[in-house]
Amino acid sequence: xxxxxxxxxxxxxxxxxxxxxxxxxxxxxxxxxxxxxxxxxxxxxxxxxxxxxxxxxxxxxxxxxxxxxxxxxxxxxxxxxxxxxxxxxxxxxxxxxxxxxxxxxxxxxxxxxxxxxxxxxxxxxxxxxxxxxxxxxxxxxxxxxxxxxxxxxxxxxxxxxxxxxxxxxxxxxxxxxxxxxxxxxxxxxxxxxxxxxxxxxxxxxxxxxxxxxxxxxxxxxxxxxxxxxxxxxxxxxxxxxxxxxxxxxxxxxxxxxxxxxxxxxxxxxxxxxxxxxxxxxxxxxxxxxxxxxxxxxxxxxxxxxxxxxxxxxxxxxxxxxxxxxxxxxxxxxxxxxxxxxxxxxxxxxxxxxxxxxxxxxxxxxxxxxxxxxxxxxxxxxxxxxxxxxxxxxxxxxxxxxxxxxxxxxxxxxxxxxxxxxxxxxxxxxxxxxxxxxxxxxxxxxxxxxxxxxxxxxxxxxxxxxxxxxxxxxxx
Amino acid sequence: xxxxxxxxxxxxxxxxxxxxxxxxxxxxxxxxxxxxxxxxxxxxxxxxxxxxxxxxxxxxxxxxxxxxxxxxxxxxxxxxxxxxxxxxxxxxxxxxxxxxxxxxxxxxxxxxxxxxxxxxxxxxxxxxxxxxxxxxxxxxxxxxxxxxxxxxxxxxxxxxxxxxxxxxxxxxxxxxxxxxxxxxxxxxxxxxxxxxxxxxxxxxxxxxxxxxxxxxxxxxxxxxxxxxxxxxxxxxxxxxxxxxxxxxxxxxxxxxxxxxxxxxxxxxxxxxxxxxxxxxxxxxxxxxxxxxxxxxxxxxxxxxxxxxxxxxxxxxxxxxxxxxxxxxxxxxxxxxxxxxxxxxxxxxxxxxxxxxxxxxxxxxxxxxxxxxxxxxxxxxxxxxxxxxxxxxxxxxxxxxxxxxxxxxxxxxxxxxxxxxxxxxxxxxxxxxxxxxxxxxxxxxxxxxxxxxxxxxxxxxxxxxxxxxxxxxxxx
Numbered sequence: 001x002x003x004x005x006x007x008x009x010x011x012x013x014x015x016x017x018x019x020x021x022x023x024x025x026x027x028x029x030x031x032x033x034x035x036x037x038x039x040x041x042x043x044x045x046x047x048x049x050x051x052x053x054x055x056x057x058x059x060x061x062x063x064x065x066x067x068x069x070x071x072x073x074x075x076x077x078x079x080x081x082x083x084x085x086x087x088x089x090x091x092x093x094x095x096x097x098x099x100x101x102x103x104x105x106x107x108x109x110x111x112x113x114x115x116x117x118x119x120x121x122x123x124x125x126x127x128x129x130x131x132x133x134x135x136x137x138x139x140x141x142x143x144x145x146x147x148x149x150x151x152x153x154x155x156x157x158x159x160x161x162x163x164x165x166x167x168x169x170x171x172x173x174x175x176x177x178x179x180x181x182x183x184x185x186x187x188x189x190x191x192x193x194x195x196x197x198x199x200x201x202x203x204x205x206x207x208x209x210x211x212x213x214x215x216x217x218x219x220x221x222x223x224x225x226x227x228x229x230x231x232x233x234x235x236x237x238x239x240x241x242x243x244x245x246x247x248x249x250x251x252x253x254x255x256x257x258x259x260x261x262x263x264x265x266x267x268x269x270x271x272x273x274x275x276x277x278x279x280x281x282x283x284x285x286x287x288x289x290x291x292x293x294x295x296x297x298x299x300x301x302x303x304x305x306x307x308x309x310x311x312x313x314x315x316x317x318x319x320x321x322x323x324x325x326x327x328x329x330x331x332x333x334x335x336x337x338x339x340x341x342x343x344x345x346x347x348x349x350x351x352x353x354x355x356x357x358x359x360x361x362x363x364x365x366x367x368x369x370x371x372x373x374x375x376x377x378x379x380x381x382x383x384x385x386x387x388x389x390x391x392x393x394x395x396x397x398x399x400x401x402x403x404x405x406x407x408x409x410x411x412x413x414x415x416x417x418x419x420x421x422x423x424x425x426x427x428x429x430x431x432x433x434x435x436x437x438x439x440x441x442x443x444x445x446x447x448x449x450x451x452x453x454x455x456x457x458x459x460x461x462x463x464x465x466x467x468x469x470x471x472x473x474x475x
Numbered sequence: 476x477x478x479x480x481x482x483x484x485x486x487x488x489x490x491x492x493x494x495x496x497x498x499x500x501x502x503x504x505x506x507x508x509x510x511x512x513x514x515x516x517x518x519x520x521x522x523x524x525x526x527x528x529x530x531x532x533x534x535x536x537x538x539x540x541x542x543x544x545x546x547x548x549x550x551x552x553x554x555x556x557x558x559x560x561x562x563x564x565x566x567x568x569x570x571x572x573x574x575x576x577x578x579x580x581x582x583x584x585x586x587x588x589x590x591x592x593x594x595x596x597x598x599x600x601x602x603x604x605x606x607x608x609x610x611x612x613x614x615x616x617x618x619x620x621x622x623x624x625x626x627x628x629x630x631x632x633x634x635x636x637x638x639x640x641x642x643x644x645x646x647x648x649x650x651x652x653x654x655x656x657x658x659x660x661x662x663x664x665x666x667x668x669x670x671x672x673x674x675x676x677x678x679x680x681x682x683x684x685x686x687x688x689x690x691x692x693x694x695x696x697x698x699x700x701x702x703x704x705x706x707x708x709x710x711x712x713x714x715x716x717x718x719x720x721x722x723x724x725x726x727x728x729x730x731x732x733x734x735x736x737x738x739x740x741x742x743x744x745x746x747x748x749x750x751x752x753x754x755x756x757x758x759x760x761x762x763x764x765x766x767x768x769x770x771x772x773x774x775x776x777x778x779x780x781x782x783x784x785x786x787x788x789x790x791x792x793x794x795x796x797x798x799x800x801x802x803x804x805x806x807x808x809x810x811x812x813x814x815x816x817x818x819x820x821x822x823x824x825x826x827x828x829x830x831x832x833x834x835x836x837x838x839x840x841x842x843x844x845x846x847x848x849x850x851x852x853x854x855x856x857x858x859x860x861x862x863x864x865x866x867x868x869x870x871x872x873x874x875x876x877x878x879x880x881x882x883x884x885x886x887x888x889x890x891x892x893x894x895x896x897x898x899x900x901x902x903x904x905x906x907x908x909x910x911x912x913x914x915x916x917x918x919x920x921x922x923x924x925x926x927x928x929x930x931x932x933x934x935x936x937x938x939x940x941x942x943x944x945x946x947x948x949x950x
Contacts, residue, residue: 034644034771034775038646071771075644075737075740075770075775076740076741076773077737079738117622126613133605133608142596142599142932143596145596145599145793145794145795146792146793146794147793181817182819184816184817185818188817188818211815215816262548262550262551262564265550266551295550296509298551300550301551317620318620318621319619319620319823320823338693341659341689341693342659342663342817346796346822347794347795347796347822349604350822
């Protein structure tokens, strides 16, 4: 028998089912009583049977009931007073846990995803990663699994210092590198450090990655938008901007794809020196350049004025949430202090694995393989559009994983085309969503789609191209 | 020949070494020139030889030199004007990268580490983790490697919801769980959400983990310290505290080790309901209880008023930086929004692996093995002190990985003993460093050492015990 009489009637306690689920007798009783209090079947003030009586009712040892009562009293469900027996604790019944929020109503299904900002996830080198993880975790000292310093594992910082010098011309050393949770966290930490130095504004490119704007705003910095022209961000506008730093994408402006010319790089660095400001170089896809040698990192012009911010999000996977900053001396300590407050340091296992991947040469081979893959994609996109949608102008394709398709004047506007694309199951990006609100209304701005040709898996790429050309062919 | 004449004399460009290092001819030349500008051997305004002349000097094709000049001009190192040839760009020589900061002078070497807050790192289940990672990464869909939602991977949230309900009595569902970078990040996000709701203060226990105080302060919340007595935090003091929330360690107060009694749990929840505040339940070592069943999570008393904060730092490894929050409905959206701004979401690979570890039962087996290990340690510590240092009173040892050794009155003070320990190569914690400054001066507070008996690796534990008893035996 698994019930007893209360004021309200028999109370059923399902011990058998719980024991079948693997609980011991006492644990089953505790769980059954807890549930009965939780769901309101046992109301506050209800006096429970004596341990002897309940034990008899349930056919279990009295002591088991005593122990269960003690436990539930310790947990706050029951109260027990000398002479008054055991009663359900006197408190309002807690609200039932909320149901899961209903999922948003699905829009038209996305058949082909050509939104920018994401690599081809099917390229993630699972086997190589696992092999490197095995080597790294086997070799790691025990202390690696403990709390560490805010900069991150020394193995990765050493590997990165060498790698970044070699492939991007970055001038740094392991003591100036901080491993963080992607560029998002890195930017947040840098904004915080600039705020601490008294900055009130950060200059940004008038077009950029929308989510980063929220990160800057959350830090309390105002954004000052630098207009773009065919040579990228107009860095001369920094003078008089009042900004304490500037966020740039010098290797491959997002989204327009222009590399920042030498004169503007110098101008930005000069401005930073003159105003005691800093340049944040977001090198989000600097490893993917197709038509000539990569443009070296701007950081090398002045490692004390330019913060280099790199990421594994395009070369490996965004889901890793792995990024790194090469910091000027003056920012190293403040940024490290903020990292301690944010999360102590980044997780060590992925750091050790990436270090092993880099030092073994696997990372370089992987990047080369990806570069070839994306260059082919790029070539297919450009050729298809040239043939089937000659009205659009394709720009920004010397590097990276996305292209800007400028729309011919007189045809449908960007928003109209994006709506048509969506209705056809084709997800694309647009220039308008990249425009920073701080740049003011975009009346008369160029109209164009931002196409992430790296995004679809290989089997879907041809179909995505067809859909895109179908959309744009009539312009 | 690898040099040419400049105004200042021959400039040596080491191409041979660079080529031996794996660089192509043009890359080697670019790198050599870049280095020469960087280190000041080529000063601004210096005119470079014509491509024909330098090619001849170096014995390489003229075109290779032209390409290198174009590249370095694009990078901003050189300038090139029609008719004026190629010169080193006119900008102040950047300061040399700073040397690595000198390491702090080493103190007396730590032979035995008995500081609290860290598990025995040698217990990290490397083989089981790698096996689970292999299963998880092999099974994961491609989308798992992309950008995901702020709550974290659904696989882990499902596994945690079941696990926490079973072992800690937590009442939640996967849509209310947020995976974060350890309790540190979780607390920071919660403080941010409380601030957004208008809170200006957070109540904390008068003794606690020192680094968390910085996290609270960084969020802009003032701390109100709740005095402790033998029953833990005096939650009645919440009335009139003006706090928007309270941070508690109900299962095992850090550092005193007291479980929060049922009446105080209820009082805190009642206070939260009455004041529209929240309880943050830091369940940092709730899985390690030795002398009776674990005290269930306080969160179950009211999932809409108590945030449960758990972590893998004690059960697996702090270096993982994996924690989780079970959130009230009202805080779920604000905390998720702050997580997006902080780092988008936590890294997916460790999440997928931990999910696999939990659902396969490996995690439970590991925790049971650790519990046995730590209980034996605890028993050895208690027995050794009873025999060899009868003057100290050992408390807080029913659970967790640390003990408080209360010092007898009239003997040496805590600070004096810690200094003696340090001089003997024995690192220990003390009550004073746990005392929150917000609690005011600690005159007359209990004097005691906080001993992390989980910290040393097994081979060092006996020696650590000897050293500790040697220190305390004469009291």
